[in-house]
Amino acid sequence: MPISWHCGEPRLAVAANPQLLIPNPSSNPMRWSQTLIPTMKETPEGAEIPSHVLMLRAGLVGQVMAGAYTYLPLGLRALRKAEAIVREEMDAAGAVELLMPALTPIGLWERTGRVEAFGDVLIQFAVRRANRKVQMALGPTHEEVVTDLVAKHIASYRQMPITLYQIQTKFRNEERPRFGVLRTSEFLMKDAYSFDTSVEALGRSYEKMYAAYCRIFDRCGLSCLPVEAESGPIGGDVSHEFMVPAENGEDMVVHCSACGYAANLERAEVGAQGDERPNVAPEPVRKVDTPGASTIEQVSRFLGCRPQDMIKTLIYAADGRALAVLIRGDHEANEAKIRRAAGVQKLALAEPAMIEHVTGAPVGFAGPVGLRVKIPVWADRAIQFMANAVTGANQADAHLTGVNLDRDFQVAGLADVRNACDGDPCPRCSSKLAMRHSIEVGHVFKLGTKYSEALAARFLDENEQLHPIIMGCYGIGINRILASLIETSYDQNGILWPVALAPYEVILVPVNVMEPQTREVAERTHDALAAAGIDVLLDDRDQRAGVKFKDADLVGFPLRVVIGERGLKQGKLEVKWRWEEKSQMIDLDGAVEQLAAMVREERATGSRFNARKKA
Numbered sequence: 001m002p003i004s005w006h007c008g009e010p011r012l013a014v015a016a017n018p019q020l021l022i023p024n025p026s027s028n029p030m031r032w033s034q035t036l037i038p039t040m041k042e043t044p045e046g047a048e049i050p051s052h053v054l055m056l057r058a059g060l061v062g063q064v065m066a067g068a069y070t071y072l073p074l075g076l077r078a079l080r081k082a083e084a085i086v087r088e089e090m091d092a093a094g095a096v097e098l099l100m101p102a103l104t105p106i107g108l109w110e111r112t113g114r115v116e117a118f119g120d121v122l123i124q125f126a127v128r129r130a131n132r133k134v135q136m137a138l139g140p141t142h143e144e145v146v147t148d149l150v151a152k153h154i155a156s157y158r159q160m161p162i163t164l165y166q167i168q169t170k171f172r173n174e175e176r177p178r179f180g181v182l183r184t185s186e187f188l189m190k191d192a193y194s195f196d197t198s199v200e201a202l203g204r205s206y207e208k209m210y211a212a213y214c215r216i217f218d219r220c221g222l223s224c225l226p227v228e229a230e231s232g233p234i235g236g237d238v239s240h241e242f243m244v245p246a247e248n249g250e251d252m253v254v255h256c257s258a259c260g261y262a263a264n265l266e267r268a269e270v271g272a273q274g275d276e277r278p279n280v281a282p283e284p285v286r287k288v289d290t291p292g293a294s295t296i297e298q299v300s301r302f303l304g305c306r307p308q309d310m311i312k313t314l315i316y317a318a319d320g321r322a323l324a325v326l327i328r329g330d331h332e333a334n335e336a337k338i339r340r341a342a343g344v345q346k347l348a349l350a351e352p353a354m355i356e357h358v359t360g361a362p363v364g365f366a367g368p369v370g371l372r373v374k375i376p377v378w379a380d381r382a383i384q385f386m387a388n389a390v391t392g393a394n395q396a397d398a399h400l401t402g403v404n405l406d407r408d409f410q411v412a413g414l415a416d417v418r419n420a421c422d423g424d425p426c427p428r429c430s431s432k433l434a435m436r437h438s439i440e441v442g443h444v445f446k447l448g449t450k451y452s453e454a455l456a457a458r459f460l461d462e463n464e465q466l467h468p469i470i471m472g473c474y475g476i477g478i479n480r481i482l483a484s485l486i487e488t489s490y491d492q493n494g495i496l497w498p499v500a501l502a503p504y505e506v507i508l509v510p511v512n513v514m515e516p517q518t519r520e521v522a523e524r525t526h527d528a529l530a531a532a533g534i535d536v537l538l539d540d541r542d543q544r545a546g547v548k549f550k551d552a553d554l555v556g557f558p559l560r561v562v563i564g565e566r567g568l569k570q571g572k573l574e575v576k577w578r579w580e581e582k583s584q585m586i587d588l589d590g591a592v593e594q595l596a597a598m599v600r601e602e603r604a605t606g607s608r609f610n611a612r613k614k615a
């Protein structure tokens with residue numbers, strides 16, 4: 001279809017092309033002047049991290065309010081590409097796509113107890129229908145809706161295994177929406193749900209999703225680490241998070257580079273090797289005054305001792321009853337581990353009234369020696385390797401020194417109940433653990449029967465026996481794929497996209513659009529590349545070449561083709577991969593075939609992009 005060069009008319013011609021109405025990003029040729037790419041030179045106010053800054057500066061997204069963004073044409077193209085990769089891999093893994101509504105009846109959430117579990121995160125509201133008030137929630141996830149659906153339509157073992165998925169907008173009233181599209185109140189999620197008749201079959205469904213996730217993130221150019229995770233309020237007992245190590249990630253991953261052990265901070269075990277009790281003479285217990293000093297930091301300053309020589313005594317309400325937990329002063333307690341070790345369901349730091357009742361002292365002076373009320377005391381394993389420790393005295397403004405386990409206090413049990421730290425021994429081998437900030441892009445859970453029981457999703461087995469269906473659930477944040485890619489792939493000039501996600505694969509930059517031959521070659525190359533199925537954008541703006549190069553680098557199109565008078569005189573075009581230093585001259589004759597072949601090869605392998613990561 002002929003489109004004239006000038007900026008004014010071609011809009012009509014574009015709108016008349018029915019192909020352009022189909023949202024298939026891989027077949028939309030485009031001219032810069034006809035789309036909307038509002039690039040910015042300056043760092044926008046309020047944007048702190050690279051992905052946020054670059055997505056705004058490159059004109060990919062625009063903020064509407066905290067936690068809600070418009071995807072501008074280029075951003076939307078990248079988002080659609082990520083979505084397409086996820087969809088292809090879900091389909092290839094045998095999952096079946098459907099679409100559930102974002103609007104859901106509150107009754108479903110009440111049946112599973114998740115109105116309370118989600119609290120303020122669940123966006124709910126009442127609407128009036130005729131004379132009735134109807135309470136609704138915007139789905140933050142869809143376990144309830146899909147399980148209710150399956151309860152209605154699946155009744156026999158013959159209908160399973162089945163995995164259903166959708167790509168749908170989710171709503172979560174995040175307390176602190178921040179970091180651009182990394183954490184928003186409205187985001188696009190791929191959520192899949194597997195339904196099986198046995199735990200073994202669930203294992204197979206889980207493995208398939210896990211493998212599909214590895215392929216998805218690999219195709220998206222993300223270096224992703226699957227880590228063991230706590231399953232949290234969703235329930236079930238096995239879960240993995242897919243983490244992209246990145247400086248600005250909000251999650252902490254614990255990783256052993258020697259054996260590959262990887263877990264999130266909540267889950268990570270601490271190895272037992274190496275520690276021993278220091279060989280020092282036990283001192284007598286002494287009470288010392290510590291007026292106004294109640295925190296580890298204050299007491300360590302006041303008494304001139306190191307935090308690792310102090311014992312923190314935390315009083316918890318564990319299933320409603322008091323429980324003391326002892327942690328070395330420089331360590332952090334891990335509530336998931338405490339819950340498992342002490343065999344309790346509900347755990348929260350005790351209210352001041354309970355603490356005062358148990359210790360006989362105000363908050364901040366608890367210790368294991370001389371508790372007023374006898375309660376179970378659990379200690380982290382590190383406590384057994386401490387000698388002459390400093391603890392609270394269960395008395396206002398006082399601490400004890402010279403405290404030793406067994407001689408001065410006993411514990412109900414020693415267990416790993418703290419967070420791992422950098423340099424701790426690996427639980428699987430003898431190496432050291434390292435901590436890395438990471439972004440969670442995906443999550444897979446073995447749910448078990450929590451939802452099928454609550455929502456009566458049952459099946460009849462071969463012997464006509466009724467059982468709850470065994471479920472798994474699997475989420476990927478589509479927007480987070482983009483944000484975490486950019487967060488780990490940029491330079492001082494802008495974004496470095498892999499071909500798989502780039503808004504356009506090729507940018508054509510005519511140096512001087514007013515020069516007739518340049519224009520003619522640019523037009524022809526653009527049309528021919530588009531016809532060859534390459535995503536190509538022609539920067540047809542009558543701007544200085546420098547401005548156009550800067551914008552091309554900022555947005556980060558993988559392959560830049562410069563069409564200049566000087567090159568054309570020698571029958572050449574200048575070609576450069578965004579993430580490589582050197583450009584090369586290629587013959588104008590056969591250029592389209594050569595460019596298309598370069599792009600296709602990179603599409604298939606991503607090898608040039610990945611080589612940049614190693615460089």
Ligand code: ATP
Pocket residue numbers: 141172174181182183184185186187189440441442443475476477478479480
């Ligand atoms: P987070 O711990 O970051 O809040 P989550 O564990 O609550 O996330 P899941 O319920 O596991 O999230 O959701 C599946 C995926 O959806 C996540 O792995 C993440 O990629 C994405 N996601 C979750 N919350 C958001 C959000 N607020 N904005 C963008 N993406 C999100």
Ligand code: MG
Pocket residue numbers: 241440442443
């Ligand atoms: Mg998660």
